[in-house]
Amino acid sequence: MNSMVKYHRRLDATFHALADPTRRAILAALRRGERPVSVLAAPHKMSLPAVMKHLQVLEQAGLLRQKKKGRVRECHLSAKPLRQAEAWLSRYRIFWGQQLDSLERYLAKQRSAGTGAWTKRNRGRTQRSG
Amino acid sequence: MNSMVKYHRRLDATFHALADPTRRAILAALRRGERPVSVLAAPHKMSLPAVMKHLQVLEQAGLLRQKKKGRVRECHLSAKPLRQAEAWLSRYRIFWGQQLDSLERYLAKQRSAGTGAWTKRNRGRTQRSG
Numbered sequence: 001m002n003s004m005v006k007y008h009r010r011l012d013a014t015f016h017a018l019a020d021p022t023r024r025a026i027l028a029a030l031r032r033g034e035r036p037v038s039v040l041a042a043p044h045k046m047s048l049p050a051v052m053k054h055l056q057v058l059e060q061a062g063l064l065r066q067k068k069k070g071r072v073r074e075c076h077l078s079a080k081p082l083r084q085a086e087a088w089l090s091r092y093r094i095f096w097g098q099q100l101d102s103l104e105r106y107l108a109k110q111r112s113a114g115t116g117a118w119t120k121r122n123r124g125r126t127q128r129s130g
Numbered sequence: 131m132n133s134m135v136k137y138h139r140r141l142d143a144t145f146h147a148l149a150d151p152t153r154r155a156i157l158a159a160l161r162r163g164e165r166p167v168s169v170l171a172a173p174h175k176m177s178l179p180a181v182m183k184h185l186q187v188l189e190q191a192g193l194l195r196q197k198k199k200g201r202v203r204e205c206h207l208s209a210k211p212l213r214q215a216e217a218w219l220s221r222y223r224i225f226w227g228q229q230l231d232s233l234e235r236y237l238a239k240q241r242s243a244g245t246g247a248w249t250k251r252n253r254g255r256t257q258r259s260g
Contacts, residue, residue: 008151008154011148011149011151011154012149012150012151013149014149015145015146015148015149016145016146016149018141018145018218019141019142019143019144019145019146019149020142021138021141021142024138024141024218027222028221031221031222031225077222077225079222079225079226080226082219082222082225083222083223083226085219086216086219086220086223088148088154089212089215089216089219090216091158091161092157092161092207092209092212092213093216095161095207095209095212096209096210096212096213
């Protein structure tokens with residue numbers, strides 16, 4: 001499998017894992033440190049096997065690791081795939097920027113109607129966004 | 131529906147929409163501006179109805195809007211849900227930071243074995259990360 005295909009498979013798995021509120025809640029719980037399966041399952045109104053399936057999806061996406069400590073299975077967060085997902089999303093940041101720039105231009109016009117000084121001082125900022 | 135439930139439904143829809151390479155490719159194409167459906171479909175080895183289904187998933191997630199211009203359906207990107215998804219992911223940024231901090235601590239130890247001065251100068255930085 002070439003690296004581009006691998007990259008896309010990883011993104012597929014990450015975004016799929018994140019497309020569920022229970023799985024996102026499990027990841028949120030793991031932000032506070034490692035947790036046994038029973039503790040992760042407790043807040044959710046579902047059977048233990050149902051929770052285990054969610055853990056498996058997270059594990060397959062590389063977002064969760066399980067370690068046996070005596071009789072307890074401790075789960076911990078593995079954040080690297082999230083970093084990759086965020087890098088993908090960050091390519092679209094420019095579009096939020098453009099939306100903010102439109103607002104900024106609108107506000108600049110509103111202000112310049114009142115006082116010319118403001119526009120002059122901020123011309124560099126508003127022009128840069130065009 | 132309360133706002134927390136709505137928030138999670140939106141995140142579900144966004145991450146689900148992103149969990150497919152064809153849909154991500156369509157979003158990437160829309161970064162360069164609005165495109166007719168036929169142009170978006172062209173690079174993909176699938177039937178037009180199959181592509182239309184992907185467009186529908188993106189539209190339902192609020193990531194794409196369709197506008198009729200004469201006989202042509204123009205699609206354009208709607209990036210707001212991506213911003214929300216990125217905000218969710220950004221809560222995990224601290225863990226990438228921690229991984230870097232571990233590396234920094236390791237490097238600090240390596241260096242202090244050679245020269246005590248470096249550790250002293252950087253003690254503030256390495257202790258803060260603990």
